[in-house]
Amino acid sequence: MPRLPHSLLLRARNISSLLPLVLRGARSLDSAINELRWLREHVEEICVNKPEEHFHRTLFRLCKRRSRGEPLQYILRSQPFGDLDIECKPGVLIPRPETEACTIHLAGLLVQERLRPLTEGTNQRPRQSDAQSSLKIVDLCTGTGCIPLLLHSQLTPTFKSIRCMGWDISKDAVSLARANLTRNELLKNITAPDSQSSPSITFERVDIFSDFTDQQLRDLKCDVLVSNPPYISHQSFKYETTRSVRNWEPKLALVPSIPQKGGCLPQDVFYDRLLHLHLKVCGSRILLMEVGDDEQAIRVAQLAIGRLREDLDASRVVQIELWRDSPDSLPLDNELQEYDLDGYNINVRGSGTLRAVVLVS
Amino acid sequence: MAKEHDRLTEETAETFDAKISKRIGELKNVTTALRAWEESESAMEELHALLQDPTTDDELRELATEDMNATQLQLETLSQSLSKSLIPKHPFEDMPCLMEIRPGAGGGEAAIFAGDLLRMYRAFCARRGYRVSLMKYDTADGESGDNGEAPLAEAILEIEASGAYGELRSEAGVHRVQRVPATEKSGRTHTSAASVLVLPSLPATGSSETDVSQADMNDPESDYYVNAADVKTDVYRSRGAGGQHVNTTDSAVRLTHIPTNTVVAMQDSRSQHKNREKAWQLLRSKIAQAKREAREAEVSSIRRGVIGVAKMGRENKIRTYNWGQQRVSDHRSGINVHNLDDVMEGGPELDKVIDSVKAWMGEQEMQALLAEEQEASKAPLPNKKK
Ligand SMILES: C[S@@+](CC[C@H](N)C(=O)[O-])C[C@H]1O[C@@H](n2cnc3c(N)ncnc32)[C@H](O)[C@@H]1O
Numbered sequence: 001m002p003r004l005p006h007s008l009l010l011r012a013r014n015i016s017s018l019l020p021l022v023l024r025g026a027r028s029l030d031s032a033i034n035e036l037r038w039l040r041e042h043v044e045e046i047c048v049n050k051p052e053e054h055f056h057r058t059l060f061r062l063c064k065r066r067s068r069g070e071p072l073q074y075i076l077r078s079q080p081f082g083d084l085d086i087e088c089k090p091g092v093l094i095p096r097p098e099t100e101a102c103t104i105h106l107a108g109l110l111v112q113e114r115l116r117p118l119t120e121g122t123n124q125r126p127r128q129s130d131a132q133s134s135l136k137i138v139d140l141c142t143g144t145g146c147i148p149l150l151l152h153s154q155l156t157p158t159f160k161s162i163r164c165m166g167w168d169i170s171k172d173a174v175s176l177a178r179a180n181l182t183r184n185e186l187l188k189n190i191t192a193p194d195s196q197s198s199p200s201i202t203f204e205r206v207d208i209f210s211d212f213t214d215q216q217l218r219d220l221k222c223d224v225l226v227s228n229p230p231y232i233s234h235q236s237f238k239y240e241t242t243r244s245v246r247n248w249e250p251k252l253a254l255v256p257s258i259p260q261k262g263g264c265l266p267q268d269v270f271y272d273r274l275l276h277l278h279l280k281v282c283g284s285r286i287l288l289m290e291v292g293d294d295e296q297a298i299r300v301a302q303l304a305i306g307r308l309r310e311d312l313d314a315s316r317v318v319q320i321e322l323w324r325d326s327p328d329s330l331p332l333d334n335e336l337q338e339y340d341l342d343g344y345n346i347n348v349r350g351s352g353t354l355r356a357v358v359l360v361s
Numbered sequence: 362m363a364k365e366h367d368r369l370t371e372e373t374a375e376t377f378d379a380k381i382s383k384r385i386g387e388l389k390n391v392t393t394a395l396r397a398w399e400e401s402e403s404a405m406e407e408l409h410a411l412l413q414d415p416t417t418d419d420e421l422r423e424l425a426t427e428d429m430n431a432t433q434l435q436l437e438t439l440s441q442s443l444s445k446s447l448i449p450k451h452p453f454e455d456m457p458c459l460m461e462i463r464p465g466a467g468g469g470e471a472a473i474f475a476g477d478l479l480r481m482y483r484a485f486c487a488r489r490g491y492r493v494s495l496m497k498y499d500t501a502d503g504e505s506g507d508n509g510e511a512p513l514a515e516a517i518l519e520i521e522a523s524g525a526y527g528e529l530r531s532e533a534g535v536h537r538v539q540r541v542p543a544t545e546k547s548g549r550t551h552t553s554a555a556s557v558l559v560l561p562s563l564p565a566t567g568s569s570e571t572d573v574s575q576a577d578m579n580d581p582e583s584d585y586y587v588n589a590a591d592v593k594t595d596v597y598r599s600r601g602a603g604g605q606h607v608n609t610t611d612s613a614v615r616l617t618h619i620p621t622n623t624v625v626a627m628q629d630s631r632s633q634h635k636n637r638e639k640a641w642q643l644l645r646s647k648i649a650q651a652k653r654e655a656r657e658a659e660v661s662s663i664r665r666g667v668i669g670v671a672k673m674g675r676e677n678k679i680r681t682y683n684w685g686q687q688r689v690s691d692h693r694s695g696i697n698v699h700n701l702d703d704v705m706e707g708g709p710e711l712d713k714v715i716d717s718v719k720a721w722m723g724e725q726e727m728q729a730l731l732a733e734e735q736e737a738s739k740a741p742l743p744n745k746k747k
Contacts, residue, residue: 015500030628031611033500038610038631080612080632094608097596097633104634169703195722232605241606293602325603329594353603 018063025066025244037073039063052266068243082150083107084189087180091172095146095252095346099290102356105327106226106288107154110135127164132217135221138282140208141229142166143253145177145201151226152201153190164217167206170252177203189305203316208273212281220282227334228290229270230256246357264303269290270359271300271301273308278359287359296342297354298323304359306345320344320361325352394443395469401436408432424727439529448726452528452584452653453561458557459646460518465535467553472501472512475555477705478536479516481530482696484707496639497629515629518645519562526561531718550685554678560646584649592644593617596633606652607715616640680714689714693728694721 006024012019012029016036023032039062041109047055062075073088073126074081081095082084082104088094094203101159135155148164155162168174181201185192193200202272206216232241241254251257258269271289278287291297301320308318324331339346348354364640408429409595413416417425419731432633462479471636501514520529537554545551563585580586597611614636625647680691687701694717703710 026610028611030613031609034612034628035610037498055611056398071608073608080634082634083632093605096604096608097612098604100633136456228605230605236602236606240602245606247610249608290604292604292606307425326594326596355604 008012015145021023021063021067023043024051025069026346027242035066036063038072038076039066040089044335050119069247071248072215072243082148082322084150084180084184086144086146086149087176087183088144089172089176090172091145091250092176092246093173093249095144096228099147100150100322101326101328102288102290103150104154104316105224105323106137106224106286107151108328109159110151110155110224118263128303133259134162135159135224136163136285137165137226138220138222138223139164139166140225140227140255140277141270142168142177142203143173143228145173145180145203147226147228148201149177149180149184151224153184156191162200164201165222166201167208168203169205169207170250171205173205173253174205208270208277217281220277222282222284224288225274226285226287226288227270227274229272229274230254231265231267231292231296232264233291239264268296268299268303271303275304275359279307280309285361288353291357297357300357301339301341301344304357305342318359319349321358321360322348322349322354323356323358324348325355327355328351329353388652388723391443391447394439396444398436398439399437405432405436417461444727447730448723451527451530453530453649455524456526457519457521457523457562458526458529458559459562459643460529460532460557462516462518463556465554465556467538467551468539469512469544470551471555472514473542474536474538474553477538478555478557479513479518481707481711482518482532482707485711486518486520486522486525487708488707489522489528491525494519495629496643499628502663508547521562525737528715530559531715531722532557534679537581537678537681538684539681545646558648560643563645563649573725582651585630585645586647587618587648588697591619591633593619594637609683612636614640616644618644618648621648621651624650647741678737679718691718694718 004027008018008029009023012023012032015033016029019032019036023029024034026032026035040059043055043059043062047058064319066072069087071094073094074090077088078085079088079095079240081100118141137143137148137151142148144212145166146165152162153166156282166177168177181190184190190201200255204219206212230253234255237251237255244253256267256269258266264272272292274289278284289300291300301322304320326333329351331348331351335348335351337348339348382701406424410427412422412429429538459644462475462482464475466493469478483493494517496519497515498513499515499519501512517693533730535554537552539550539552541548542551562587581588593616595615597609597613610631611628612631612633614633615626617624623644625634625640625643627643628637630636677695680689681690682689682701682704686699688699689701689704690697691714693712696714696717698704698710700708700710704714
């Protein structure tokens, strides 16, 4: 981690004596100024009716924590995600803006029913009469639960019934995801089911590599399968993650530590499993997998093509798409809008780094 | 005009159209004012006739004279309200508004004064019971004030009450301050300035309080329409891999409207989603205002001759706040008030200033209308096509 230039620290000092502390964590002056304001607002909120001095002491303490690289989201204990407010705690990965963008884009396409392959020879997508009425979504490696919670809140106005299920191996993650469900129901971001009907969002502790029980196999049946699994290699973890990520966020959430099974790189093992579940177990129509960078996106797409060739089921038309960081934005001139991989034509949406591999059937 | 009113009422019965019904509302004001004025006029004539009549007895004559005085007074107020109702309503009059405040020339002192204006308008709105939120608060580098905050670079207030635009549009322009800055040791008076921009506000979620419907925003003919394809969005992108590798808090969103090169940036919320929404709201407001101003620039030269010089454009000095004399002067209406503190606290003295400017703006409009009317009657009749 390069040291901050002295001149920058001095400029920060000139603005506020607390700013250099925040700057050490935030790494840029613009972010530091914003973060200090959010910290101040947070402390104002928790220190109402307390003496002035208490306010200053608390604020100083929080700035000090930030200067050691602790993520602001752990200090403030939350991160906005779409129109939701997601609680964050050490031990569980902080939701990322790239995940937010993918999730919102997916919700938009589901609402417009635009995620169906074109019917052969026509320019139309088949409409399923019941598609607008019910939907089941499964999120594997759910962490804070941010993805299914946001999908549920965005899709509720369109679909009559939506069932969401999130699985994670970590006990902390599962209990935080449940807490986030309650929190957003209380905030009226998510409609709570009435007492008679069964809950429409559930979270369970499951290792997705384990042998599933019959109940779990039934639970996995869904329309849409999503996942933002750990995808960072050991090497990249050491050299390419920021200090704040490396020192403060759980490695379990970032680096796959599954004994390698032939055929793919160690950082890609989750994708191999997800493809298997999508094609053989879940019966899902859509699979959305977040990835780390362009190279991984291409590798995962090739993995998918290999899988599709293996169990060629002629009745099944599967399209593969790649989504970039901002899937809604217009592509820049130098961004490919189409890939030809092993004879497979793949469409690319949006602008930025390749961020997700999507299978639609 | 009364006829047009009747015709429109009829048309409405068949095809309801928001625009027609709005026009009816406007015409109704005029018709009501006109009818009241006509009634008073004829009452006046009757009284005159009564007084002229030699057979009228003394007692009746006395009563009629009294009546006549009262009616005369009434007639004056009625003619005022009639001319007021004739002034065309500003198209954004009934809308909520955004108020953008920026320091102008004068360095740190200007930033402090911009902060003073921000407080003044917040207090004004609080007293009026308008709901206000601080949509944007950008700071600049430099020595921070006693509150530990950096100096103000730009603030935007969102005033959610409908009609706030009409109430506050008189405030747009350059506000000048003359005082000894707190930081000035020699006791020399400085002059600095802050500028205020008032924009119609178009809340993203169609609240019932406003007139602008979703349909208006989607209608390419409407002032409130912005084509999404014309807008470039920039969000923060990490230089490295992004995703799980970083946990940045940068949620800034910048929108550029390419045809007009209008740029808005929003970074106040931790939520990128909210910043994006607010940025769109601001962009729509700016573009609506720009379209409106472009249309105003096209109006006839006669009109411009009347309003032109005294125009309340954003570059014009409209008001001076003089601390030494505890005086606030508005350069358009010419009003001077001497209770500076009350003005700065957004008190009733500020109302006085604002009302004087509104009256002045009304007069300007009226004169422009008259000038146009005169010009039109001078001009030869247009050739009718056969
Ligand atoms: C990158 S995080 C994603 C969290 C969340 N979906 C998000 O986008 O913010 C990956 C998550 O996978 C979980 N995880 C790791 N190994 C797992 C496994 N074998 N089975 C299920 N979950 C696992 C971790 O606990 C972590 O919460």
